[in-house]
Amino acid sequence: MTPAPFPTADIAERDRAVRVAARTLARAGLAHAYGHCSVRLDAKHFLVCAARPMGLIGVGEAGTVVPVDGPLPDGVLGEVRLHQAIYRSRSEIGAVARTMPPRTMSLSTLRRTPRALHGPGTYFAPGVPLWDDPQLVRTDAQAEAVIAAMGTNAAVVMRGNGAVVAADTLEAMVALTWYLEDAARVDLDVLALEATYPAAVLDIDACRARATRSGRIIERMWEYLSAGDPERHDASASPAVRA
Template identity: 65%
Template sequence: MFDNVRSDADRKLRVAARSLGRAGLAHAYGHYSVRLDANHFLVCAPKPMALLDSSDEGTVVPVKGALPDGVLGEVRIHQQIYSQRPSIQSVARSMPPKVMSLSTLSRTPSPRHGFGSYFSPSVPLWDDPLLIRSDAQASALADVMGESRAVVMRGNGAVVAGGSPEEVLVLTWYLEDAARVELDVLACGAGLLGKTLTETQCETRATFSGRILERMWDYLSAGDCEL
């Protein structure tokens, strides 16, 4: 059914997932997916993303319905995002360390620099440290995320969604850098005094023109075994 798109999607998904792991944005836990059509998506093999090899094929998952055998439980999050947002083409669940630390304060990054502008006006917070183990939880998390590019899970990582696996990888790196800046500002005691970009500045800055996305993708995926 998906022979015409499956092979390329599988390879790109592995490259993106390994890149996420190599960048320190995911460790033993996390998962990455790409939409195949309106009713199905492909999720990477259930193993540490940095350790995926060229023989590790993903699993086709229905946007609505039971998860196939062997698919990790939190892939329900991907289902709900794809179901609620038809324009989304890729989703990653990851564990960026600075995002994680900041989230334990029930805080998410403010748009203080260019990379933070992509999540203006703010990154929604799922203020619950428990794992997502039901469709109801996954649906509620997707509701909290709304039309945002990311949602942070308190003490439990983040979910990023976008138009391609490349975009999701880049946005996850941006989110982590925004959290790094936020923690640095808080550490020097300037949390309330530190400036943020205005809404107009964010709209102007949050662009992918000028090969901004492509250059970061090239940087993060450099040296991958399938490129």
């Protein structure tokens, strides 16, 4: 792992949490050979998972500390620029994932993003932005443009090229990535019938009322998705990893 001015124990714990999140995203079918996730360390640095398929990241396999500003370290994937752009522009963000959710991807080829048709979709109100370009993001200018389109939303969908999700914690980021894909699943199901049965899209007030975190909403989804991971701490003893 790249040396950095942080307590070794703190980096080790963040690294473990990133590995759990990475494998969890893969097990949920939200990433395959491509994708990466990260956690903020401080205002100037974050830690990204190893540059390999997230589901294959091994126990104890180290990630890399990356500066929020400046060139990517050797061996870090090019689209980690998207993480840099988010951490640079949104101080409230503590974790980021770049994934390839299949139904979200299918919907995006229609130039559509998931609507708020059920609970999970409400967390992206007033609507998930679409980056209408299927090309890989390999320059700083491209990354800045994608994240500018994202604005303050929890997600941005890239046409035919997956999605980026950001949240305050790793657990919330994983849960929101799953919510995005579940919203796409419902939207695709509804599209097949919508000519006959118009969809009941939730308005902004309904979304704000429904998009709650009370009742351990995020924690329960995290426990469900990460169950069985070899490096997951017992849920009752492991608080959310925050930046």
